[in-house]
Amino acid sequence: MTGDAPKTFRVGLVGCGRISDIYLTTLANFSEVEVVACASLDLEESRAKAAQHGIARACSVDEVIADTQIDCILNLTIPAAHADITRRALLADKHVYSEKPFVTGMDEGRELLELAEARGLKLGNAPDTFLGGRWQTVRRLIDEGAIGRPTGVFAHVGTHGTERHHPNPDFYYQAGGGPLLDLGPYYLTAMVFCLGPIARVAGMANRAFDRRQIENGPRYGEWMDVQIDTHSLSMIEFETGAIGSMTMSFDIWDSETPRFEIYGETGVISIPDPDPVHGANDFHGPVWLRTQDTSRWSHQPRPKAREDWQVVMNHHGFNENSRGLGLLDLALAVRDDRPVRASGALSFHVFEVMDAIARAPQEGLYQRIESTCPVPEPLPETFPASETIRAHEAANAH
Numbered sequence: 334m335t336g337d338a339p340k341t342f343r344v345g346l347v348g349c350g351r352i353s354d355i356y357l358t359t360l361a362n363f364s365e366v367e368v369v370a371c372a373s374l375d376l377e378e379s380r381a382k383a384a385q386h387g388i389a390r391a392c393s394v395d396e397v398i399a400d401t402q403i404d405c406i407l408n409l410t411i412p413a414a415h416a417d418i419t420r421r422a423l424l425a426d427k428h429v430y431s432e433k434p435f436v437t438g439m440d441e442g443r444e445l446l447e448l449a450e451a452r453g454l455k456l457g458n459a460p461d462t463f464l465g466g467r468w469q470t471v472r473r474l475i476d477e478g479a480i481g482r483p484t485g486v487f488a489h490v491g492t493h494g495t496e497r498h499h500p501n502p503d504f505y506y507q508a509g510g511g512p513l514l515d516l517g518p519y520y521l522t523a524m525v526f527c528l529g530p531i532a533r534v535a536g537m538a539n540r541a542f543d544r545r546q547i548e549n550g551p552r553y554g555e556w557m558d559v560q561i562d563t564h565s566l567s568m569i570e571f572e573t574g575a576i577g578s579m580t581m582s583f584d585i586w587d588s589e590t591p592r593f594e595i596y597g598e599t600g601v602i603s604i605p606d607p608d609p610v611h612g613a614n615d616f617h618g619p620v621w622l623r624t625q626d627t628s629r630w631s632h633q634p635r636p637k638a639r640e641d642w643q644v645v646m647n648h649h650g651f652n653e654n655s656r657g658l659g660l661l662d663l664a665l666a667v668r669d670d671r672p673v674r675a676s677g678a679l680s681f682h683v684f685e686v687m688d689a690i691a692r693a694p695q696e697g698l699y700q701r702i703e704s705t706c707p708v709p710e711p712l713p714e715t716f717p718a719s720e721t722i723r724a725h726e727a728a729n730a731h
């Protein structure tokens with residue numbers, strides 16, 4: 334231990350749109366990371382974001398990427414721009430943490446992983462919701478054997494899309510968008526975190542509408558062309574032999590189906606959110622457990638109250654919207670030279686799964702997944718304090 338103050342990890346933000354506020358709010362809580370500059374295509378938007386969040390500098394995208402004082406680019410651009418910004422940042426010797434989806438094509442994904450590896454840079458990617466208290470609780474239940482060997486999983490998002498809440502929803506209906514690439518990453522990442530890598534998938538898809546109308550904001554009433562499928566159905570087989578099904582849809586007006594369930598030999602874990610949009614895209618929320626001892630006969634009526642489900646105690650942190658947590662983990666991973674939890678390899682694997690689900694209807698029902706990935710370590714309950722203790726111990730070890 335030298336006694337020097339630890340170096341702050343300096344971040345440059347590219348993409349000052351809607352999601353950037355929660356990142357900047359989360360990161361402002363941690364002294365290990367400082368967002369020192371921000372950029373978008375429109376300099377006025379960047380200036381407004383810098384003023385709102387006390388960021389020292391608003392400048393052009395080229396200037397942020399070229400700044401040698403910056404350690405990492407936070408890429409919060411639209412999906413079609415993700416790979417380009419990430420590539421340029423890696424070539425400028427910056428670590429990168431990007432929003433999902435990781436890329437919009439497999440070749441780009443391979444190229445970015447190889448580039449980061451060759452340059453010794455860390456690549457991290459959203460979603461980081463699986464680092465939230467709810468998903469850490471689910472993972473702990475599985476690791477502790479609460480449902481025995483997991484055999485199946487079920488995920489369902491039935492919404493009517495994004496044009497009701499997003500002022501510029503065009504990208505959701507273009508290549509790189511759609512419910513599978515928009516919401517699939519949350520659910521598939523949670524699945525891989527809990528059940529391990531995926532070996533094989535099948536998929537079908539269609540779309541209810543060829544045009545959709547913006548229903549909020551200054552562009553209210555404007556029509557958009559729908560260029561991708563908006564109702565996706567898939568079957569998933571994990572390397573362990575567990576199997577699952579997943580529906581991701583922007584074509585469903587409402588739904589009472591549970592968001593996410595994991596089935597094991599001796600029990601079930603359920604994510605019971607009533608809101609059809611909220612599930613694995615949230616950090617927080619109840620976790621229910623039911624075991625063979627409290628299970629129900631098929632002819633028993635559905636209980637009025639769900640008294641036989643046990644609400645599981647959650648001892649973990651981050652039970653609120655904490656987008657940016659994955660970047661904090663990446664910053665500490667750089668400092669301590671350890672793997673990133675929300676890693677590029679994990680996101681690439683999840684992207685390959687989604688790409689295969691989307692290709693299945695044309696290329697053959699079953700698609701093998703070639704990539705695999707390390708399953709992220711659980712997050713210590715006391716993160717990030719746990720990392721400081723670990724770094725201190727490592728520095729004092731002889």
Ligand SMILES: NC(=O)C1=CN([C@@H]2O[C@H](COP(=O)(O)OP(=O)(O)OC[C@H]3O[C@@H](n4cnc5c(N)ncnc54)[C@H](OP(=O)(O)O)[C@@H]3O)[C@@H](O)[C@H]2O)C=CC1
Nearest residue numbers: 348349350351352353373374375409410411412414432433
């Ligand atoms: N909105 C949400 O609820 C959530 C969004 N996400 C993800 O976050 C990402 C961004 O979404 P969101 O913030 O809603 O999108 P917005 O459209 O609100 O913002 C996108 C930002 O990216 C900038 N941008 C676009 N293209 C480029 C480019 N080629 N180079 C540099 N900057 C560019 C835009 O600049 P300008 O305005 O100047 O054109 C804008 O600042 C997406 O991948 C989305 O999936 C994740 C979680 C939730």
Ligand SMILES: O=C1CO[C@H](CO)[C@@H](O)[C@@H]1O
Nearest residue numbers: 494495499515516610614
């Ligand atoms: O990632 C996201 C989280 O969920 C939203 C829906 O509420 C999406 O629209 C968004 O892109």
